[in-house]
Amino acid sequence: xxxxxxxxxxxxxxxxxxxxxxxxxxxxxxxxxxxxxxxxxxxxxxxxxxxxxxxxxxxxxxxxxxxxxxxxxxxxxxxxxxxxxxxxxxxxxxxxxxxxxxxxxxxxxxxxxxxxxxxxxxxxxxxxxxxxxxxxxxxxxxxxxxxxxxxxxxxxxxxxxxxxxxxxxxxxxxxxxxxxxxxxxxxxxxxxxxxxxxxxxxxxxxxxxxxxxxxxxxxxxxxxxxxxxxxxxxxxxxxxxxxxxxxxxxxxxxxxxxxxxxxxxxxxxxxxxxxxxxxxxxxxxxxxxxxxxxxxxxxxxxxxxxxxxxxxxxxxxxxxxxxxxxxxxxxxxxxxxxxxxxxxxxxxxxxxxxxxxxxxxxxxxxxxxxxxxxxxxxxxxxxxxxxxxxxxxxxxxxxxxxxxxxxxxxxxxxxxxxxxxxxxxxxxxxxxxxx
Numbered sequence: 001x002x003x004x005x006x007x008x009x010x011x012x013x014x015x016x017x018x019x020x021x022x023x024x025x026x027x028x029x030x031x032x033x034x035x036x037x038x039x040x041x042x043x044x045x046x047x048x049x050x051x052x053x054x055x056x057x058x059x060x061x062x063x064x065x066x067x068x069x070x071x072x073x074x075x076x077x078x079x080x081x082x083x084x085x086x087x088x089x090x091x092x093x094x095x096x097x098x099x100x101x102x103x104x105x106x107x108x109x110x111x112x113x114x115x116x117x118x119x120x121x122x123x124x125x126x127x128x129x130x131x132x133x134x135x136x137x138x139x140x141x142x143x144x145x146x147x148x149x150x151x152x153x154x155x156x157x158x159x160x161x162x163x164x165x166x167x168x169x170x171x172x173x174x175x176x177x178x179x180x181x182x183x184x185x186x187x188x189x190x191x192x193x194x195x196x197x198x199x200x201x202x203x204x205x206x207x208x209x210x211x212x213x214x215x216x217x218x219x220x221x222x223x224x225x226x227x228x229x230x231x232x233x234x235x236x237x238x239x240x241x242x243x244x245x246x247x248x249x250x251x252x253x254x255x256x257x258x259x260x261x262x263x264x265x266x267x268x269x270x271x272x273x274x275x276x277x278x279x280x281x282x283x284x285x286x287x288x289x290x291x292x293x294x295x296x297x298x299x300x301x302x303x304x305x306x307x308x309x310x311x312x313x314x315x316x317x318x319x320x321x322x323x324x325x326x327x328x329x330x331x332x333x334x335x336x337x338x339x340x341x342x343x344x345x346x347x348x349x350x351x352x353x354x355x356x357x358x359x360x361x362x363x364x365x366x367x368x369x370x371x372x373x374x375x376x377x378x379x380x381x382x383x384x385x386x387x388x389x390x391x392x393x394x395x396x397x398x399x400x401x402x403x404x405x406x407x408x409x410x411x412x413x414x415x416x417x418x419x420x421x422x423x424x425x426x427x428x429x430x431x432x433x434x435x
Contacts, residue, residue, distance in 0.1 A: 020082040022192045023126050027090050028076065030122075030185055031069045034094065037177065038062055038101060041112070045105070054104050061104075065097045088123070088131050092138065095119045099142040107150010108143055111170030116143065118178050125189050231268050238264065266305045289325040291317050291359065291430075295352055298330055302337055309346035317354045323430040332401045336363040336421055339395065343367025344418060359430065361423040369413035378411055398423065405429045 039062060046053045072090065076082070095116065102110045116139040124132040238261050247253050289297075292315060299313045333350075340348045344365035351362040370378070378395065395409075398421075402409045407425035414420050 020084065020087065021076065023087060023189065024072070024082045024090070025076060026185060026188050026192075027087065027122075027126075028069055028072050030181065031065070031072075031090075031094065033181070035062060035066055035069065038065075058101055058104050061097060061100050065093070068093055084127055084131065087126055088135070091119055091123055091135060095135065095138060095142065099146065102146055103150050106152060108147040109150070109152060112174050113143065113146065114171075114174050114178060118181055121182055122185065125186060227267070227271050231264060231271065235261070235264050235268070262305060287325045288322055290320045290322050291352070291354075292320045294323060294325060294330075295333075295350075298333060299350065302334055306338070306341055307345075308341055308348055310348075312347075312349040314349070314351045317352050317359075321354075321427060321431075323427070326430070328401060329425075329430065332398050332423070333361060333363075335395070335398050336361070336423065339363075340365035340367070340419070340421075343369075354427075355424075357427050359425045359427055361425075362420060363423075364414065364418060364420045366418040369417070369419045370411060375411075395421075 039059075042053060042055065042058055042062075045051045046055060098112075098115055098119070102108075102113055120132060120136050120139055123135040238257055241247050241257055242254075242261075247257065295313075295315060295317075299311075303311055337348060337350060340363050344367035347366045349362075349364040351364070353360040353362070378399075395411075399409050401407075402423060402425065405425055406429055407423060409421065409423050411419060411421045
């Protein structure tokens with residue numbers, strides 16, 4: 001239980017790191033937009049409006065921002081972990097660059113001074129409140145410094161001209177720019193947060209399912225120990241009945257005894273398989289087999305222990321491949337076949353294909369198909385139309401085994417009637433591991 005909690009915590013930390021990485025990428029993209037915006041603003045103000053600006057210094061500051069952003073982008077390509085402190089430092093650099101540019105172009109009287117709000121707003125969305133308050137304090141200090149030390153621009157006092165005033169036009173551009181960047185960026189951040197929340201919900205669901213499977217495994221192992229003795233007793237009794245003349249003389253009873261012995265032997269094999277695989281890592285005690293041999297044996301055993309009207313098996317795997325004779329994989333395929341048999345007692349079909357490095361297993365039936373409410377929760381425990389306590393675990397186990405092995409399960413209703421389930425598994429995880 002502790003190891004599962006640690007694993008869930010580790011997965012949560014990884015998810016948080018991925019989210020911060022996405023935030024850093026969005027900041028890098030926003031910074032490139034800021035670089036282009038500042039460059040165009042400097043050119044238009046200097047050459048278009050005829051306002052004298054220290055072009056060399058301002059362009060040098062812009063070049064420094066370009067180098068910083070390029071280093072950030074390289075860091076994202078070669079590193080996987082991004083800390084909150086890096087996001088904060090990035091916003092500090094942006095604020096420092098903005099402060100220098102404002103100092104060189106009017107100080108606190110520059111209408112673009114309101115871009116500080118964008119920096120503080122981003123900090124409030126991306127980071128903890130303490131970082132946002134700290135950045136607000138820095139922005140306040142920068143504004144006060146600009147009010148005292150900023151270089152004033154030689155601009156006419158034309159505020160009475162309304163929208164024709166250079167200053168009012170600058171404020172309008174700043175307002176639209178602030179609003180547009182906030183809308184775009186905050187929408188992206190919200191999308192990232194939604195993906196983060198969905199990922200965390202998936203991890204919690206997976207942890208709950210794995211804990212459920214662990215409990216089932218412990219119960220199954222304990223039940224296997226307890227069932228050994230009564231099954232052996234039943235087998236002995238059935239053997240005695242086999243030799244009783246009164247029962248041998250009745251063909252129907254004799255046939256039923258044979259069927260009971262077969263089913264008891266099947267139960268004993270299942271119990272033995274549970275006990276053999278309990279506590280073992282996949283492949284540690286597996287024997288070497290091949291894909292074709294594995295499915296031939298599985299089909300022969302499944303047919304001999306189930307009553308099915310018509311069973312069709314098609315092996316189109318092609319060139320055979322050595323794999324481990326895994327009881328987990330065997331039980332997974334048997335679960336799919338058993339579900340198909342319960343839905344369609346008269347016809348079940350199994351197909352095996354190879355698609356590049358993937359094993360494709362198809363199970364088809366001619367039953368009523370999946371109901372919509374089952375489709376919506378397919379792969380969750382106790383989702384079944386059988387209406388019996390404890391039913392609905394077969395597909396749940398199939399989905400979890402596929403996920404653990406790096407595979408995929410898909411199901412749908414066939415247009416001609418019945419259902420189809422496809423199980424895809426990577427072939428490399430099925431091969432016998434070297435000891």
